[in-house]
Amino acid sequence: MKPLSNSALDTSLIERGLRCKCPKCGQGPLYDGLWSFTLKERCSVCGLDYSKNDSADGPAVILIFVLGFLLVPLALIFESIFAPPLWVHGVLWGILALALTLGTLKPLKAYIMAVQFKHRPGDWE
Numbered sequence: 001m002k003p004l005s006n007s008a009l010d011t012s013l014i015e016r017g018l019r020c021k022c023p024k025c026g027q028g029p030l031y032d033g034l035w036s037f038t039l040k041e042r043c044s045v046c047g048l049d050y051s052k053n054d055s056a057d058g059p060a061v062i063l064i065f066v067l068g069f070l071l072v073p074l075a076l077i078f079e080s081i082f083a084p085p086l087w088v089h090g091v092l093w094g095i096l097a098l099a100l101t102l103g104t105l106k107p108l109k110a111y112i113m114a115v116q117f118k119h120r121p122g123d124w125e
């Protein structure tokens with residue numbers, strides 16, 4: 001994997017985020033398993049200690065804002081066109097919000113950790 005560059009849109013950061021890989025080497029897995037949201041203690045390839053810099057609730061807060069911004073207007077448009085019963089909204093938007101949240105939380109957290117590592121690598125030592 002390429003070393004981190006200084007360009008404004010660093011595709012290696014996005015790639016590391018999407019693949020949920022180590023922010024330093026881009027090789028070691030960041031999480032305990034495919035379905036786990038628990039970070040490993042350290043990288044199995046380069047030994048980077050993940051516990052030194054956890055992104056905490058940042059990715060979840062970003063998802064709340066982004067998904068809320070996207071899903072609420074979609075629900076309003078859906079209501080104005082189809083006017084379904086209320087339980088349809090509950091099931092449809094509940095499942096959609098849960099699926100989008102679970103599907104994007106791990107890559108977003110990995111991306112934020114990669115950005116943190118790029119801009120403040122001294123915090124990880």
Ligand SMILES: [Zn+2]
Pocket residue numbers: 022023024025026027028043044045046047048
């Ligand atoms: Zn690593």
